Amino acid sequence: MSIRAQGKKLASNLTATVGILSFGAAGFASMALWYQTEQAKIAASNSSGITGSIQQQQSNVSQNGDDSGQQPAPVTPSQNFAPQAHSSGS
Amino acid sequence: MESIGREDWRVWSCDASVVVTSPTRAREAAQIVRDTIDAVDAACSRFRADSELMRLAASLDDGVTVSPMLADLVRGALDCAVLTDGDVDPTLGNDLIAQGYDRDFLQLAETPLQDREAAVGATRPRTPGWRRIHLQDGVLTVPGDLVLDLGASAKAIAADRAAAAAAAALGCGVLVSIGGDIATAGTEPATGWQVLVQDMPTDPAQQVSLGAGSALATSSTQKRRWLMRGVSRHHILDPRLGLPADVVWRSVTVAAETCQRANAMSTASIVRGFRAVSWLRQLGVSARFVDLTGRVVTTGSWPVDSPARRSDEVTA
Secondary structure, three states, X not given: OOHHXXXXXXXXXXXXXXXXXHHHHXXXXXXXXXXXXXXXXXXXXXXXXXXXHHHHHHHHHHHHHHOOOOOOOOEEEOOOXXXXXXXXXX | OOXXXXXXXXXXXXXXXXXXXXXXXXXXXXXXXXXXXHHHHHHHOOOOOOOHHHHHHHXXXXXXXXXXXXXXXXXXXHHHHHHOOOOOOOOOHXXXXXXOOOOOHHHHHHOOHHHHHHHOOOOOOXXXXXXXXXXXXXXXXXXXXXXXXXXXXXXXXXXXXXHHHHHHHHOXXXXXXXXXXXXXXXXXXXXXXXXXXXXXXXXXXXXXXXXXXXXXXXXXXXXXXXXXXXXXXXXXXXXXXXXXXXXXXXXXXXXXXXXXXXXXXXXXXXXXXXXXXXXXXXXXXXXXXXXXXXXEEXXXXXXXXXXXXXXXXXXX
16 A cells, blocks of 8 residues: 555544544533533422522513513593592502 | 492501492401401511511521411512512511611601600611522521511502402402502492592592402502601612612502502502603503602503592592
8 A cells, every 4th residue: 555545544544533533522512511401400490499489470570571561451541430449658 | 320338447557448349248348358457467567566477586587487378478578579670678677667667657657756766776778688588388587687577568468368358258349448559359340440549639630440350559758758867758668778769759550450569560660760660661561650740650551641630529
């Protein structure tokens, strides 16, 4: 085998090795990221106290904010009947 | 107009009313409302030594099991803090005491100024404390440097609970008003619930029709005021300072599906000042702001003001 052919073969082997190593590293990184995400999910579901409740409700609050203008109108103009109640500060 | 029944009385230094669509059931409804108010007061009043909150105060730092009622009231107060991003903070007890608000308001108004001054401590900027309250499986933990004051949210929750309980027990439409915080349940009268919205007698008035299951709350900077060291104070504190909020609005009235929610947003609007208008507009909330000059600003679908009538022109 000529020196040129040996060089090509060596380059080819090197390319294949680098490719396999890169693929492996990427796979490992993906696995690590997935594991980290799963652990975070577990930690969130196990969190105790009011914090979890607050996070849930904060999400609801912002949902209400996104629904701007979609809420029913609880007050309408009066027909000038005698008032049954008085809303004032206390 | 169809006939209604009603009962009125005084509680928590303010007016309370129940109105029912079945005229003969007013007295029963009033008893249900009174029982609800009594239960809330026994759970969380900071003005009576035998309330559950006061009895357990010394143990809260270590965590203690509380009654379902107190747990619900604390949870409701924390919900209000979440909704308002902490502008309504249930941990302002020490700050209210520092401002001289250390007893029922009726007694506060009657106490000589020098006596109150003796109880007044130094005020300083504070860190909002509501995120440090822990409530899980009925066990409440409150750090030792915080004192709970559930006042505003508890009153609104009491109105919601009382209206729901009375409507369920009596099978008719019910409106409950506690100090101007209004909750409704059951069916509405044919003309809707007619509510006069007006804080002080000289403030602009507007009458609105409130639909079944809706609620109204008004927060005011003009009521529950007292003098401390010659300076007029009001009872709505800015949690970031522990001091009465700067007065931008004379009053703010908010409509919502529950009185708890309406009260949280009206109180927070006093704290937020001008920013409150854009906040409630973004949320699509119907509200009415009265500024220091008596001008009215509305948000959401709050109806346009009709020509104002003063309260002394209205036949109740």
